[in-house]
Amino acid sequence: MGKPLKIILSIFATLTLLVIVVVCALFIFIDPNDFKPEIQAAVKDKIGRELTLEGELKLSVFPWLGISSGKMVLSNAEGFQSKPFAEIEESNINVKLLPLLSKEIEVDRIVLKGLTVNLAKNKQGINNWHDLVETQPEIPAPDSGKQDVQPSAKAQTILSIGGITIKNARIDWDNQKNGKHLEFKDVNLNTDKIVFDQPFAVDLALVVSDTQAKLTETIKLAMDLTVNEKLDVFHLADVNLQTTTAGEKIPGQSLKSTLTAADVALDMAKQDLKISTLRLESGDLKIAADITGTQIKDQPSFQGPVTVAEFNPVQVMKQLAMTPPATRDASALTRLAMNFNLLATDKSADLQNLVVKLDDTAINGSAGIKNFSEPAITFNLTADAIDVDRYLAPEKAADKKSKPIASPATTTAAAASALPVDTLRKLNANGQLTLQKLKASNLTLQDIHVKLNAKNGIVTTQQSVKQFYQGSYSGNLNMDVRGNQPKLAVNETLNHVQVAPLLKDYKGEARMSGAVNASAQLQAQGHTANELKSSLNGRLSFLFRDSVILGFNLQKIIDSSKALVKGAPLPTDNKKDQTLFSEITGTATVNNGILHNNDLIAHSSKLRVNGKGSANLNTEKLDYKINATLLKSADASGQQAEKMTVAINVGGTFNEPAYTVDPTSLLTEEHKAKIEEKKQKLLDKLDKKIGPGTSDLLKRLF
Known part of the structure; x- marks a missing residue:
């Protein structure tokens, strides 16, 4: 075993020495600046742009094989302004020599100083980097019938970078299509040693300037980043992004925000993203x-x-x-x-x-x-209780007394008409809202249901209140904004609503009590509340039961009229005057904001009332005439007979009505007979003095 090992070591040492000698020879005998034309030509051939190497190229060999450059300039895309696409004042990159023998690429820190990039988009929407990112179509390899052989782990090249440093870079973004211009300046990037599939620290800082909006954004980013060799799987840990927005329109001249995330996993191959514990604070x-x-x-x-x-x-x-x-x-x-x-x-x-x-x-x-x-907006919401009045503008004392009574549908119509017509035309919404309890205009409503449907310039709502002052309410609104003038149609119904507590809550006082059933079908058009009221048309009907009208004693008015005729003293006024009616009914039509009512009828045990008149919804003025008849007590046959009828003119306004008695109605049948008798005696005297037939002539004339 000893001899083969010695042979292997000798071969390795020989090869290493050979590489060192060759590289040293290159370093000694070759000047990299001699290859500038070839480098520039290669760039021109590859991407079609001019590369200018203004600075000197410097080569280093051992233990790092590297090159450093001075200023480099890359030309802009064709059709764009003459200033360069990118400039680098100084760059430096080194690769460790010995690991190359084992297919390990170990790069020392990459340093770029004074980097300037000018990004632009022309008015046609074409950017000046599209030619750099265009990819060539892949040519499929011929099918040999053999399965692809995946390279073994030993055959793979291992790459590591000692880090990346970018100092004082600047990026200029000029979007001529929308007129947006941004400047990214003081861009500084620093990373730890970069090894695939291992985390490394990243620190980035830059300033974004928007001259049009007069805003400046200072950005700082810190995180641990892990990237795989294919550059399609990224893992970010302990992400911390801090921004400070400064400008004249920012309160205190600046606003700070922080975005953090414990873990971010991005797999481009699987197209998956997962962000854990994301936090935003501003x-x-x-x-x-x-x-x-x-x-x-x-x-x-x-x-x-x-x-x-x-x-x-x-x-x-x-x-x-x-x-x-x-x-x-x-x-x-x-x-x-x-x-x-x-x-x-x-x-x-x-x-x-x-x-x-x-x-x-x-x-x-x-x-x-x-x-x-x-x-297209959709919603289905439920709320427990909300007091809308809390969120309205402060109310003046005079406003509370003068405010007219408005139903839910008409209130909705007025609110909708206040919105721009273009907004309503574009509105596409469908949904429903349920409220357990609502307080609006000091009125209390319970169990409210509202449905909204808006599309193609047609806005419709349906609303119902199941508990509305011991009664109920239902209504719907249709608004057509397809034309120049918004058109509205309102249908509403009240069932057995108690008037006294409603008026007490709404206006602070109640001059009337009883239960009301009412319905209304109204149409209008216009942009403002005044236009809507002046164009209002439609019809309505009402029925009050067991009603009491406060501050108005009809029987007392009749008694006062009788006392006036007989010369007796008038009864004294009493603020607690009231008139009781078992039933008040009527129908009305509305034409251009003026309500006409010709069948007002009221009943009580001692009174019969009928009347007619009009109410101007624009000026809130009343013009009514009612005839009130006081009934005698039932006689032996059970019949009731008229005792006296008085005509009363009702004027003033909705909030302050005024009552005046028509003097001609004070004449009873008894007084009319006496006057007729005296008139006949006078005519007889004229016949005697002037001559027969004089009275007949006067009767024909008068």
Whole structure:
């Protein structure tokens, strides 16, 4: 065994010595600068670009076979500006000599100094590096009928790099198609020794400048990276990405964000991605996720749980240079948290098992967007209780007294009409919302169901409230925004709704009580609330049962009228005056915002009322005339007879109606008979003084 070993060692030593002698001879007798024309010609032939070697090439041999260069310039693609595609002020690369004998490539640290790359895209969308990444079509080898023989582990070449250093590099990105211009400067990259399938540390720092937006982004990245020999499997550990955004529009002139991940595994061959313990922190906002991706090149799909820790939306809006809305409740929009399972592709995103906590409201369900280019929104959400009034702008005392009563459908119509027509035309949404309890305009609604369908310029909603002041509500809205003027159609129904508590909550006082059944079918068109009201058309009907009208005593008005005729003193006013009706009914038509009602009828045990008039929905002015008849008590036959009828004019506004008595209606039949008797006596006297037939002539004339 000793002799063969000596022979092998002798051969190895001889070969090693031969390589060293040859390399030394090359180093001594060959100047690499003599080969500049050949190198430049080879680059021109391979990629079609000019390579200029302005600096001196220096060769080193033992123990590292290496070369260093001065300035190198690579020309730009044809059709682009004259400045070069890339420049390098200085480079250095060395390969260890002896490991080459055993097919091990051990590269010393690669150093690039002063690297400048000018990337561009022209107005036609063509970039200036497409010719560098074009791949030649693969030519299939002839089928010999033999199975491919995989090289053994001993035949494989092992590559290791002592590290990569890039100092003070700059990348300029000029997108002429969209006018975007970015500058990546102070790019510094440093890595540990790079060996395939073994982790090595990576540190990257750069500054991104956007002159148009006047923003500067400072980026720092640190991680441990593992890459396989085929460069298609990557593993990242302890990823830490820190960014600082600075600019005039950023509150405090800067905003810091941190993105970390415990583990990132990317397999390009299998098209799989897995990110574990992903964390994003920016100001008060903290997001955690675990994401798995499949088919990331062909049909990318990503899924995994996402958690947004509780944060203060008002503070985040301030950090993002947004003005928080003024709210009636100072504690509104101060707590928001959510978690969901994300299912996303390159064209859609679904949030499943969604749980949102907004202040004191819990929301759960699902939501999604399909086709990002033309978004289609879907949702199915349920909330326990929400007080909408907390999030509205502060209300003035005068506003509460003057605000008109608006139904859910008309409120929805007014809110929708406030949106830009283009937004409504493009809206593609389908979903439903269920609320256990809702407080809006100080009204309390329970068990609410809302369905929304919007597509191709048609927006429809269906809403129902199963518990609405001891009654129920149902309605629907149809909005057509395909034309220049939005067109709306509203249908609504109220069933056995108690009026007094509703008015008390809505306006702070209730001048009427009882249960109401009502329905309305209305149409309107316009962009603003005023335009909608002035163009309002349709019909409605109402029925009040066991109603009490406060501040209005109809019987007292009739008694006052009787006292006035007889010369008796008028009864004193009382703020607690009221009128009781067993039933009030009527129908109305609406034409261009003016409501016409010709069949107002009210009944009570002692009163009969009928009337007609109009109400202007634009000015809120009333113009009504009602006839009220006070009934006698039942006689022996059980019949009731009219005692006195009074005409009352109703004017003023919805909030402050005014009542005046028509004087001519104060004349009873008894008084009318006395006047007729006196008139006849006067005519008889005229016949005697002037002559017979005078009274007949006056009767014909008057």
